[in-house]
Amino acid sequence: xxxxxxxxxxxxxxxxxxxxxxxxxxxxxxxxxxxxxxxxxxxxxxxxxxxxxxxxxxxxxxxxxxxxxxxxxxxxxxxxxxxxxxxxxxxxxxxxxxxxxxxxxxxxxxxxxxxxxxxxxxxxxxxxxxxxxxxxxxxxxxxxxxxxxxxxxxxxxxxxxxxxxxxxxxxxxxxxxxxxxxxxxxxxxxxxxxxxxxxxxxxxx
Numbered sequence: 001x002x003x004x005x006x007x008x009x010x011x012x013x014x015x016x017x018x019x020x021x022x023x024x025x026x027x028x029x030x031x032x033x034x035x036x037x038x039x040x041x042x043x044x045x046x047x048x049x050x051x052x053x054x055x056x057x058x059x060x061x062x063x064x065x066x067x068x069x070x071x072x073x074x075x076x077x078x079x080x081x082x083x084x085x086x087x088x089x090x091x092x093x094x095x096x097x098x099x100x101x102x103x104x105x106x107x108x109x110x111x112x113x114x115x116x117x118x119x120x121x122x123x124x125x126x127x128x129x130x131x132x133x134x135x136x137x138x139x140x141x142x143x144x145x146x147x148x149x150x151x152x153x154x155x156x157x158x159x160x161x162x163x164x165x166x167x168x169x170x171x172x173x174x175x176x177x178x179x180x181x182x183x184x185x186x187x188x189x190x191x192x193x194x195x196x197x198x199x200x201x202x203x204x205x
Contacts, residue, residue, distance in 0.1 A: 046068070046205065103136050137153045169202060
């Protein structure tokens, strides 16, 4: 468990190490290319698909989502931009009534990201966002709170996320990419999986 708690720090250190050692060569390559001159020339577009599953001890969680994004190249190797998303989660766990209960969760996401190309398709990404949705109540033992009709009790919440990680982009005008991010703001006792795996595509990245 201690090792998993250290993973975000190790991941962040890895990103910084790669950035420091490889950024100079990336800048040199980009200096040889013509710099974009207009606002439109600096834009690139993308879309992501998220998928995840965790399970164990009568608890399981499956989630999937879709997220369009637009990036703006401040300089050829560094971009910032907005990202939106909608996610679906199926969550099953022991309940306060002594039996396993399940619930469907829909949430909406809005955020901003920063992305830096570091080496041969590898990029580092940081992202801050806010999720809006109805999330289930958990008691002090991590059980779903259920009413007398066996319905999971939910509440409208607003939740922040802080994601850091690495990705790989295949390159070219149209490209595919994979990204692995860790949410450093997920509470330790939350039902949510802090690891976020995305598969997507980009245009003019």
